[in-house]
Amino acid sequence: GDSVTQKQGQVTLSEDDFLFINCTYSTTTYPTLLWYVQYPGQGPQLLLKVTTANNKGISRGFEATYDKGTTSFHLQKASVQESDSAVYFCALVDRRNMGYKLTFGTGTSLLVDP
Amino acid sequence: EAAVTQSPRSKVAVTGGKVTLSCHQTNNHDYMYWYRQDTGHGLRLIHYSYVADSTEKGDIPDGYKASRPSQENFSLILELASLSQTAVYFCASSDGTGREEQYFGPGTRLTVL
Numbered sequence: 001g002d003s004v005t006q007k008q009g010q011v012t013l014s015e016d017d018f019l020f021i022n023c024t025y026s027t028t029t030y031p032t033l034l035w036y037v038q039y040p041g042q043g044p045q046l047l048l049k050v051t052t053a054n055n056k057g058i059s060r061g062f063e064a065t066y067d068k069g070t071t072s073f074h075l076q077k078a079s080v081q082e083s084d085s086a087v088y089f090c091a092l093v094d095r096r097n098m099g100y101k102l103t104f105g106t107g108t109s110l111l112v113d114p
Numbered sequence: 115e116a117a118v119t120q121s122p123r124s125k126v127a128v129t130g131g132k133v134t135l136s137c138h139q140t141n142n143h144d145y146m147y148w149y150r151q152d153t154g155h156g157l158r159l160i161h162y163s164y165v166a167d168s169t170e171k172g173d174i175p176d177g178y179k180a181s182r183p184s185q186e187n188f189s190l191i192l193e194l195a196s197l198s199q200t201a202v203y204f205c206a207s208s209d210g211t212g213r214e215e216q217y218f219g220p221g222t223r224l225t226v227l
Contacts, residue, residue, distance in 0.1 A: 006156070032214060043118070043204050043218030044157070089156060093214045100145075100214045101172075106156040 006105030023090035032093040118219035137205030146188040
């Protein structure tokens with residue numbers, strides 16, 4: 001079945017640092033990849049979507065790209081702010097089942113020091 | 115704006131007791147989902163539903179039942195709560211018409227003692 005691996009469990013940065021989070025995936029279908037962000041005490045919310053058609057998504061200063069050759073996708077931001085402190089999940093869309101099931105990575109907790 | 119609410123927001127239950135978690139959405143979405151979140155495991159799908167009066171097993175359904183009495187409501191039932199079911203539970207909804215975005219509720223923190 002589909003799988004997603006997110007190895008970076010925790011990342012600590014200072015304001016204005018560059019952020020790079022990586023996920024690898026495995027699927028037998030054309031992937032649609034999502035990045036969700038979860039702020040403390042809240043449910044996850046969609047941040048970005050990347051498909052084979054667009055190869056890149058941009059939102060709120062974040063950029064998501066994917067590399068078919070290495071079956072990996074990345075979330076990056078040029079200059080993080082303290083307000084970006086949150087948990088970031090990558091998720092793979094499974095189109096083979098009824099509805100659109102998501103397979104989530106284990107999450108990367110980002111802490112940005114002011 | 116999409117709205118998914120969950121009740122209760124927090125609950126303490128005893129081992130062997132019955133627990134019911136409720137979810138309500140006002141998005142007019144057909145699909146609803148229950149996930150659990152544990153440190154180190156991310157979000158894992160327990161049950162989901164794409165129509166009222168029908169539920170489907172997700173990836174980790176053992177020990178859980180689900181009920182979808184209407185389009186708006188989706189419940190997760192733990193008939194015999196166990197210590198291992200201590201977690202944060204999230205409900206989500208989506209319209210299932212090619213838009214992958216799932217809208218999540220605020221979560222329920224369940225502690226089984």
